[in-house]
Amino acid sequence: MKLTQPQIQQLYTFTQKHYVEWYDLQTELVDHLANGIESQLANNPNTTFESALQAEFKKFGVIGFGDVIEEKTKALNKRYHHLLWGYFKGFFKLPKIIITLFLIYGCFQLLIVLPNRLWVLVPSTALLFVIPVLVMYKQFQRIKQIQKETNKKWLFDTIIFQLGGLIHFIQIVIQVAFFNINQSWCTTFSFVFSVGFVLFALAFFIAIYIVSPKLRKDMAKQHPDYKFA
């Protein structure tokens, strides 16, 4: 006996009540629960939908869907990092390594040549962070719009929005750039900073303009309900 559409909807509500807010994860769990319930109802026609559901849910263990949510989040982050790293490595191979070296050299030269390093740090950090903030604001609006139109949240989008955790490193870069601003930097530190700054900027650029769009495209290909806007 196949479950009805209202029963399937009930399963979506059930997963939501058990802290699975994201449609991509809900879909898989709903199908799993539905299969288990259908099998129970077929083997024992006296079983009710509700008791079969509780029995299936128990199989997920004492913390319910907690493990699945945690591991799925970790797995998505891992996939994000894996892709990011793949593209990042590309900037250390010809021909892109020329751009990488040129950017490091340019940043380093500006830091040592200009009398005040703030002339470099202020515009470059502004360029590095203001543009992504605007892009992310646009992303946030897009996610909100999708949620409003379809009433669906995607775990995928949450990971993309946080750039796989990369966003948390912004603060560190700003702190290093503007730490002890009155003290001059030695050449070695200027060089190390230039390398770190350019590498971080590259990672940021790859995350926003390459990895995130790619993951959204993949998701749209995989999931018929994913609205790719």
Added chain:
Amino acid sequence: MSNSKLYKGSLNTIILQLLNQHNKMYGYEITQKVKALTKGELNITEGALYPALHKLEAEGLLDVEVAKVDNRLRKYYKLTDTGTKETVNKLEELADYIKTMQALVNPKLA
């Protein structure tokens, strides 16, 4: 699982090998297939299966496709090219492990 600790390390290999034999499968189907093949001896728990599937997907070993079946959506997993290669490696590793264990616990059969 009858002895979860012993089987835990082989869960990924079990999943990969099943997908190698069946082209594409969904989560519930995997649990049932394992149960049937082992005559109920090995029961993969839901709490272990999905994290393993998601991890393998993140590692690029599995590809995913979502299709409408009956009145709901179903997520199918299938091996990627890397996944197919990795299955061979994992099976070899498992065979070596079984051989080593055999030599330790039952030297006459090894």
